[in-house]
Amino acid sequence: MKIFSAILISGVFLTTACTQKENTVIYKGNTYTVYDNRVEQGKFRAVAISKDEIRSDYESPADKGYSPTIHFKFSINSRDNELPAGEEHIITLKPQNDTCVSPVILFGERYTAIDTNAESIPLPHRTVWTVKVDMSPMFEAFKKQGFYKTPTGDIISESDFKGVYIAGGSEPMTWDFENLYSREGTELSDPDKNGIYEISLTMNTKEPRKENYSVWSLSADIDAFPQYGSQQLLIDALYRMSLNELLDNIRPDGTLRAGAAWDGVWTRDISYSIYLALAYIYPDAAQKSLVAKVNNNRIIQDTGTGGAWPVSSDRMIWSVAAWELYKYTGDKEWLQYAFEVIRNSAQDDQFTLKDPTTGLFRGEQSYLDWREQSYPRWMQPADIYQSLCLGTNAVHCRTYGILAEMAAELGKDASIFQQQADSLKTAINRHLWIETKEYYGQYLYGGIYPILSPGIDNLGESLSILFDIASNEQARRMIARIPVAEYGATSIYPQIGEIKPYHNNAVWPFVQAFWNLASAKAENEASVTRGLGALYRAAALFTTNKELFVASTGDYSGTAVNSDKMLWSLSGNIAMIYRLFYGMKFETDGIRFTPFVPQSIAGNKRISNFNYRKAVLQIDLSGTGNRIKKFTIDNEEQAEAFFPATLTGMHTIKIELETDFRTRDSITVRPITDMPETSRLGYQKDNNTLEILNYSPDNRYIVYLNGKGERIIMQRYYGLPVLDRFTRVAAVPVNRSGVAGFTGKPFTWLPPHSEIRIEAESVIPKSPIKGSEYSGKGFIEISKTKNRKIDLMIPINIPGQYAIDVRYANGNGPINTQNKCAIRSLFANGQFKGALVMPQRGENEWANWGYSNPVIVNLNRGGNKISIRFISPQDENMNGEINSALIDFIRLRRIGDINKTPEARPIWLPKE
Secondary structure, three states: OOOOOOEEEOOEEEOOOOOOOOOOEEEEOOOEEEEOOEEEEOOEEEEEEEOOEEEEOOOOHHHOOOOOEEEEEEEEOOOOOOOOOOOOEEEEOOOEOOEEEEEEEEOOOOOEEOOOOOOOOOOOOOEEEEEEEEOHHHHHHHHHHOEEEOOOOOEEEHHHOOOEEEEEOOOOOOOOHHHHHHOOOOEOEOOOOOOEEEEEEEEOOOOOOOOOOEEEEOOOOOOOOOEEEOOOHHHHHHHHHHHHHHHHOEOOOOOEOOEOOEOOOOHHHHHHHHHHHHHHHOHHHHHHHHHOOEEOOEEOOOOOOOOOOOOOOOOOHHHHHHHHHHHHHOOHHHHHHHHHHHHHHHHHHHHHHEOOOOOOEOOOOOOOOOHHHOOOOOOOHHHHHHOEEHHHHHHHHHHHHHHHHHHHHOOOOOHHHHHHHHHHHHHHHHHOEEOOOOEEOOEEEOOOOOEEEOOEEHHHHHHHHHOOOOOHHHHHHHHHHOEEEOOEOOOEEOEOOOOOOOOOOEEOHHHHHHHHHHHHHOOOHHHHHHHHHHHHHHHHHHOOOOOOEEOOOOOOOOOOOOOOOOHHHHHHHHHHHHHHHOOEEEEOOEEEEOOOEOHHHOOOEEEEEEEEOOEEEEEEEEOOEOOEEEEEEOOEEOOOOEEEOOOOEEEEEEEEEOOOOOOOOOOEEOOOOEOOOOOOEEEEOOOOEEEEOOOOOOEEEEEEEOOEEEEEEOOOEEEOOOOOOOEEEEEEEEEOOOOEOOOOOOEEEOOOOOEEEEEHHHOOOOOOOOOOOOOOOOOEEEOOOOOOEEEEEEEEOOOEEEEEEEEEEOOOOOOOOOOOOEEEEEEEOOEEEEEEEEOOOOOOOOOOOEEOOOEEEEEOOEEEEEEEEOOOOOOOOOOOOOOOEEEEEEEEEEOOOHHHOOOOOOOOOOOO
16 A cells, blocks of 8 residues: 555645555546545546545636626516527627626527637626616507517506516526525616616626635534545545435424425425435434425425426325335324325325326426426426326325325335325326336326326436336346436436526536436446446535536536525435445334445445434445344344344444446437427418428428327428317427427317317306406406306217316416415216316416316216316415415317327437
8 A cells, every 4th residue: 555646736746645555446437536545537527535524626608707698588587588599699798897888689580790809718707787678568568458569478467567677697697497586686677767678787796716626524413424435535535425415404493495495394305314314323303304294184385386296296205204204213193194295295286296097196297397497388387287207206105105004104004105105106007107218207298188298307317216216127227228428417318408507407416416316226337337427526625515517517507496405405415325335224123234335345344323213333345335134233143234222232234245236238329309399380270280390301200180190290381180079189399319409399280170278257256356358348356265166068069078178377486496386176977076276377467367277077068067166185285375366268179089189208208
């Protein structure tokens, strides 16, 4: 052994505190190498000086100098509605006396003024930039017709106009359009009342770095936590850094914040973190945090798309965390409490979320709750509610398995819960598995006749493996087949080219952690080692557990938003020791060990001071591989790798691994890949022809009729077959590499006289509220106190299936936050048929009309009684008090027999 040679970091000599082999590599990629004591990426180094200090000279390109070339857009009402996706204004600022005034830009007309000679000159510190936009076209449209149609097709009523904002990629601007309204320094003003809006922004405010390296050093007492030591100093230091950051996230009430930039306790963040690490690392704070996410004896769905639940519907991940906590503590009172909360929540979800056709649960992808980051832009919150996605359904499936296990532990009947778990598992495999792709599609989308997106949600794929939804063979194929990139497993695949990095074009460390655990279960050492490299590279170079980083560059800068000390990121780092290397699996009566130690992370490892129920454990691990050669408790060899919960006091566990691996090493590595542009569809009524408005000769297009792949076309126009019934037409682009994109908004063909509209004010006295853009003579108001029940008698000449929805407005909140989604129950002839969900459509935008989800009902010839009711608790939203909307009319459309339609599967999805 020899002292590791000194590493020069920008003039500062850093040496390791212990003896190391100079070239002990954990993982080597094309652009970076992770050693057992450092990370190297190009000219950058991050070195573990000791187990309590990491020093890095990593410098984001954004820190090298503030570019004078600015990319930006304007926005009405905090929406991305000025220019088409991928288009933006670009200007090179050339300040005089630290100020710069741009010419007046006409809203909707792209402005570019790039000076290539000045681009290389950094913008001076604290330059004041004044930018102006001419909004006169909007005001002229208000005077002429009462509303303005933006260049992107967004309809803004005069009464709904709230303000003009600026978005952009240079601080202090952000591309987070839907939060502009609440962000200081984004709203423009019109001081002269002449339709010219302006704002002055102070650019390049970040103080220059005084040092050319960043440092993490231990700043908290972490001795109460379990301690870990190994022959990989870098991993030891990252473990201690993660514990340090965990303590930094404690809130005054003892709960845990989501991260340095996110002070709240969020259901999904805390729950995934508890599963990964907090149940056994910090059980007291874990339990307090879970209790904080319960209201009315039900799990809280955090604010999300369209007013939270039921559009966002992954709250049941709480059940996974609660069960993990019980298995660690054995606390029967907690078990009883958690069982009641989970059962109540699951019953509500059965009522409001379950799709009767597929047996799947509706709602947004788990954690992928920024709609344009992973859904086509045309999808509104009501469309997202109707989608049937992999990750959220995996969570629901595991919830029913947990309810069954909890019931058995409590001496209750578990059969009904197990049946529901088995049924949902079957539905996931039937409707979401793509055999030709060898993985699950991310979601079914498109409404009444959905089609399956062949995109990938890597958290959902991982959960399907870890929750035993995928078979062992499916798991092995998935891990080998799903593409990973140079810097890790991306949140989604492929990427959406024109969308800024957040969920799109991003690696989230907590997702990478789940991917690593799924890879170990699939016995794929190459995938595990690559995934560990991705985690350790980022945490060491950035000297913190970032929320995410850009997948194409590996940099933390350039994301729409980000945070240090992210709870689920640090939990993922901790989990690599306990869940992966040691393979700790908590059961109701003990701990089972299924270690997985890559060959590049050899040597002795020790966990000490590990508290488990009434025992304190020291756990020694030696060797590499995933097969146990010898397992002892207090030097007595055991028949199985299991520590019983009945043992108390101090104990020493020793695990010796075989030297060989029982693994597969095949993985698919691919550069960041963009999907083809979402198709835009047109219909020529005169000749019954579909038109691909943005046709590209580089693509093929799969035409879908009512969810079934009808034809592959390679031209702009396609003559549709004779249509004689309700038909939904969609077209999915597939490029020459076999990568599929999204369909444009499907259009609906209706036979004559197959739609019935009932003006709401013809049934209920119209609302006195002043409104616009409604049909008929007015609209009605529904709330928890007004018009709780609306009864209609509708004569039907042609019996059969009808899709019933309502045209509504909900201005109780913005599209992406708060919790005031309106929900009502639809009854037909006395029987409950489904929930009508009316998500928020914009803060105080009561002339912004849209349609709820459709509910499919069978109607008889003659009179049929339709009833729209507010029922508690099923129709209660997460707000509890405000559950209101305006209803313009009720719509009935005659459709075919949906239960006899083919499964929603693509007919042509070639391997890439």
